[in-house]
Amino acid sequence: MFNWRIFDKKRTILAVQLIDSDLRYVFCQGARVFHSGSMTLPTDVVAGGRLLSAEGLAPLVAPCLKGYAGQVAVMLSSDVVHAHMLTLPNGLNQEELDYQVARHITQTLGLSMSDVYYDWSRLGFKKTAAEQNVLLAVARQSDIAPYAHVFGENWRIRWVSPESFVWANAFPENKSPYVVLRVEYAQLSMWHVDGTGQAHYFSRRFDANMMAQAGFVYQTDVNGGAAAVRLPLRFVIEEVSSAMMRWLGGDGLRHVSAVYGLGGGVDWSLARAQLQQRLGLPVRAVTETKIVGFDKDDDVDCFGGLWHLTQQVQS
Incomplete structure (x- = not known):
C-alpha cells in the first residue's frame, strides 16, 4: 500500500473512491484532469463505501473506461482500512x-x-x-480483493490507499497539525493530522430523523440539471463545530493551524466563511491552485481528494 513510485507519469491514472453508494472517479495525466465524474450505484453492488459485487460494478463502469488504458489507484474509506x-x-x-x-x-x-x-x-x-x-x-481481504475484477484488461490496479494516508501527505508544506473535513449528506468525516505522520480518524453518521429532531430538512441543489442532496448550512456548522470540540478538545483545537474542507454534502462556497468565523481558524479548499480540468469549485470539493491521490502516486 505504501509504494509511492510505481506509476509511469506518461500513462493515464484512474483514481476511484466509493462513498456510501456513490462511485467517484478522476482520470489524470500529471496534474491535468481530463475527465471526472460520479455515479450512484445499486445497493446490492455498493453499500456503506464497501464493494459488494465486482460483477455488478464492472458493466456499470465499462462505458467510462472505453477508449482509455492505464493504471488504477483506489482510495479506500477509513471505515474500511x-x-x-x-x-x-x-x-x-x-x-x-x-x-x-x-x-x-x-x-x-x-x-x-x-x-x-x-x-x-x-x-x-x-x-x-x-x-x-x-x-x-x-x-x-474481502474489502479489497473484489476491485481486481472491476476494471478490465486495459487497466491494472497498482496502488490501494487508505484515505487517511492521502490526507496525511496532502499538504507537505504545512508542518503543523491540521484537520481535513469531508461532509457528505449522510456522514461527517474528520482526519486530524497531528504532525507525527498520522491522521486520526473520526466520523458521525447523519439521517433524516436526526435533522428533523434538530428542526432541519435535507435540501436539494440543482446545478446544470443534476440534483444533489445537501445538508442545511446551519446544521453543518453546528455539527462540525461541536464535533471538533468533542473530538479534539480545547487544547487540541489550539494547536490546529488550518482546516481543509471538501465533500458534496454542503455548499462550501458558503460554509467556509461561516466555519472560519465559528472556529476561529482558516478554512480552505483542499487545493487552492487552479487545476486544469476542474472548471468549477464544486469539482475540487467533490474530487479534490482523488486528485491528491493521483499526485502522490506520481511523486
Missing part, C-alpha cells in the same frame, strides 16, 4: 518487526492473518531515541 500507530523498540531487525506487526494484528485486533491485507512503514518521528513509530494499515 484501519490505521494503527505502533511504538516499538529501536534496533529490531526485519524479522522481529514482522513478528510484532503480526502479533498486533492477531492478538490486539483479533484478526486472522489469512483474512487480511496489511502493510506497515517506519515513521521518522520518534518519542525517544530508544523507540520507533511504525504505522500499520490493515484491511479485510
Whole structure:
C-alpha cells in the first residue's frame, strides 16, 4: 500500500473512491484532469463505501473506461482500512518487526492473518531515541480483493490507499497539525493530522430523523440539471463545530493551524466563511491552485481528494 513510485507519469491514472453508494472517479495525466465524474450505484453492488459485487460494478463502469488504458489507484474509506500507530523498540531487525506487526494484528485486533491485507512503514518521528513509530494499515481481504475484477484488461490496479494516508501527505508544506473535513449528506468525516505522520480518524453518521429532531430538512441543489442532496448550512456548522470540540478538545483545537474542507454534502462556497468565523481558524479548499480540468469549485470539493491521490502516486 505504501509504494509511492510505481506509476509511469506518461500513462493515464484512474483514481476511484466509493462513498456510501456513490462511485467517484478522476482520470489524470500529471496534474491535468481530463475527465471526472460520479455515479450512484445499486445497493446490492455498493453499500456503506464497501464493494459488494465486482460483477455488478464492472458493466456499470465499462462505458467510462472505453477508449482509455492505464493504471488504477483506489482510495479506500477509513471505515474500511484501519490505521494503527505502533511504538516499538529501536534496533529490531526485519524479522522481529514482522513478528510484532503480526502479533498486533492477531492478538490486539483479533484478526486472522489469512483474512487480511496489511502493510506497515517506519515513521521518522520518534518519542525517544530508544523507540520507533511504525504505522500499520490493515484491511479485510474481502474489502479489497473484489476491485481486481472491476476494471478490465486495459487497466491494472497498482496502488490501494487508505484515505487517511492521502490526507496525511496532502499538504507537505504545512508542518503543523491540521484537520481535513469531508461532509457528505449522510456522514461527517474528520482526519486530524497531528504532525507525527498520522491522521486520526473520526466520523458521525447523519439521517433524516436526526435533522428533523434538530428542526432541519435535507435540501436539494440543482446545478446544470443534476440534483444533489445537501445538508442545511446551519446544521453543518453546528455539527462540525461541536464535533471538533468533542473530538479534539480545547487544547487540541489550539494547536490546529488550518482546516481543509471538501465533500458534496454542503455548499462550501458558503460554509467556509461561516466555519472560519465559528472556529476561529482558516478554512480552505483542499487545493487552492487552479487545476486544469476542474472548471468549477464544486469539482475540487467533490474530487479534490482523488486528485491528491493521483499526485502522490506520481511523486
